[in-house]
Each structure stands twice: as C-alpha cells, then as structure tokens.
Amino acid sequence: MSRLERLAFAAAIVGAVAAVAIVTGAKIEPPRRGLAKIRHVVVIMQENRSFDEYFGTYPGADGIPRGVCLPRLDGSCLRPYHDGRDVNGGGPHKDEDSEADVDGGKMDGFVIRRQQDETCRRHPERLKCFWPDDVMGYKTKEDIPNYWAYARNFVLQDRMFEPVGGSSVPSHLFMVSGWSARCRDVHDPLSCESNLERPGGADGSDTFGWTDLTYLLHRYGISWAYYVAVGTNPDRAAADNVCSPENPAKGTPEIWNPLPEFVTVQDNGQVGNVKPASAFFAAARAGRLPAVSWIVPNCRYSDHPPARVSDGQFWVTSLVNAIMRSPNWSSTAIFLTWDDWGGFYDHVPPPQVDENGYGIRVPALVISPYAKRGYVDHQTLSFDAYLKFVEDVFIGGHRIDASDGRPDSRPTVRENAPTLGDLRRDFDFAQKPRPPFILRPRP
Secondary structure, X not given: OOHXXXXXXXXXXXXXXXXXXXXXXXXXXXXXXXXXXXXXXXXXXXXXXXXXXHHOOOOOOOOOOOOOOEEOOOOOEEOOEXXXXXXXXXXXXXXXXXXXXXXXXXXOOHHXXXXXXXXXXXXXXXXXXOOOOHHHEEOOOOOOHXXXXXXXXXXXEOOEEOOOOOOHHHHHHHHHHOOOEEEOOOOOHHHEEEOOXXXXXXXXXXXXXXXXXXXXXXXXXXOEXXXXXXXXXXXXXXXXXXXXXXXXXXXXXXXXXXXXXXXXXXXXXXXXXXXXXXXXXXXXHHOOOOOEEEEOOOOOOOOOOOXXXXXXXXXXXXXXXXXXXXXXXXXXXXXXXXXXXXXXXXXXXXXXXXOOEOOOEOOEEEEOOOEXXXXXXXXXXXXXXXXXXXXXXXXOOOOOOOOOOXXXXXXXXXXXXXXXXXXXXXXXXXXXXXXXXXXXXXX
C-alpha cells in the first residue's frame, strides 16, 4: 500500500471517528489547569527582520558574536555595525537566497548575496537599494525602545526560526496551516506536494487545497478572525516594491492574507472571518476578541524594508495597548514575530526539521499577564509552536493532518516535531495576572 493509499485509508477511519464524536456530542478534553487561563490568543505578524538585526545586542540573548566579518565580492569583509536609521533596504530573501546566506551553516553569505541582487542591479533607483551594506546593520534599545521594553518586561525568544527557508508567501502559509504546497487538484488534499515558491493549484490558481488550522477551529466551534488593513491591495508579485514610505497603497498585500484562498475556509463559509483592522480595535474595546486572532499590517506599518521602523513599532504598540486596555487582557496571550529575515544577517544556523526548513532566525516575543518577566527563551521554536499552542489550549491537542479527519500529504506534522519547543514554558500560571504595561506608540 502506497503512502497516499495509507493516508486515504487513515482519512476514512479518522473521519468516521470524528463523525461519531460529533453525532454523540463528545467533548474536547479541557486544557490543563494553567492553560485554561488563556482564552484568547493573538498572533501579530510583522515583516522581514532577523533576530540579530533587532536583538543581536540584547543582554542574555544569543546575539552577534565577536569578531564577525562577512566576505564581500572584492575579497574584503564587512563587520556588523550599529545602524540607527529609520529606513533600511535589507537583502533578497527567497529560498535560494536563504540557502546562500546560510552557506552550509557558515552563515556568511548575506553581504555577497545582497551585492548579487539582480533587482537592485536592474533598478538601482528603488529606495530599498540605496544602502547595500545595511544587511549587516543592527538596532539597539534606543532605536526600537518599545520592542526592547516588551522583551525586558515579558519574554524574548532567541531561537524562533522562520518555518521555511523562503520569503513571505510560504511563511504566511505556514503561520495558518503548517505547510506550503502546490496541489494537482485543490479539492484533493492528498494531491498536494511541498512548494515554497509557487504554492496554490497546478492550474496556476492561488487556491490552497491542503488543511489549515481554521478547519479544526470551525469543527470544534472555536471562534477566530484574521485582521487585515483595508484599502488598495498591491499586486501579488510587487510586495517588495510597494513597501516604501512613499507608497500610496493602504491595504494589506495579498501575499500576507492567504486564508480567503483556502478551500477549507471557503467550504466552511468563513471567508467573512477575514476582517478589517478596525474590527479588531472594536472587539478589543468591547471585550469580544475571538479565541484566536491573527493580525497583519499594511506596508506602511509592516517593518518591511524600506518602510519606516518607527511606523512598524507604532502599529505593534497600538495593537498591544488595545489588548491591554481590553477586558480580555487578563486571559490573553500575544505572540509577536516577523515573517522572515529580510536578507539581514543572523549568525545561528537553522536546524533542519524536514525538506522545507527551518529557515533563518527572526525576532519573537510573548506578551501576556501570565508571561514570565524578563525571560529569554532558548528553546528551538518556529511558527508551528503557535499552531501547537492553539491546538493544546482550544481543541484538546488535535493536530492538523494527524487527527483532523482531513489528511493531506505534508511531509511532517510540524506541531509534533521532536525539535520543537513548548510555548507553555514562557508562562507562569501560578503568578498573579500582570497589570497592563502601556507604552507610547511614538516614544
């Protein structure tokens, strides 16, 4: 019996069991005592920064090592340097760029890859191409004071790896589904195969046929929403070109908003759960946040070079303040991360969990009334840990593909990977809930 046949057989068995459970009114096993205090999970996804760029000098974190000097094409080398500018360019960040930057674990390809960037060779007038050396630049607490303040008062994770060695499209897909694939038949999840550069349907459509987390949330009656900025929606292929301070587009780029294209979301009639950011602020004020929220910005507030760093920090702080002022604060866990490394230097070689990743380290923070104070989490993590946490808190530990009744052909059930850490270690549920920690959005 082939793998696909075994998966199909398993699907029939699991589907039958699930159907019986639904008919008989079987309940999900409640979470452990501590986890039960979390009734709202909010994932805030920013764009294109490496851990070493934002937190490479943070005390106690695995930051920039001494003596680093990365090679240039002319045979010289470039050392990390403090870059306090509000606008950066970054470097190329597709899957082949990740492979070149990692360079077999030497982590020394960042400068040369930036010098080889064909986009900037063809279009040197683009704002992101003005600073060819800033892939080695890093920020300090004076440059991003609010991000550092959250790290000092809550949890900083210094081994959060992008789930793939690639760019925004697969990273956002992994955030909500644990996979990026291309499907021969978008209505047959067993026909999907891993694909980081051209996910969707074999016919060229942007329809995603494998299973995402909302399928499980819907099955068990768990509320969710995916909040985006409304307005002009930049072309799917032009995201790297439009994220500049001068860009008039106000909407979230399509590549950062994948859920409407999932067959599961369409079939379950939940496309309406993708909502404008204004609905998030209203829900927070009213104390009506859904159980699970994802929030993605528009270009201006995304941290995506060459958008202003200060605008990204303003956006994130405004979101966190809204949650902290909400009646829901006392039962909320906020996970803040960046979707990929954006071509910026990082010195930690990513572990290999399967054919798709992990990718290069990105910044990540945990903010919650139950988060440990000033804790640096050294566990190996990826965005799969967010899926695992949500599944453990709300749906009794059921996993996408493993026990969802809708198996697909993904190579790994990422939530069960033995290398993946456990986000529960970032919380102290025995402590008294922490009060709000309100910061000025424009410090």
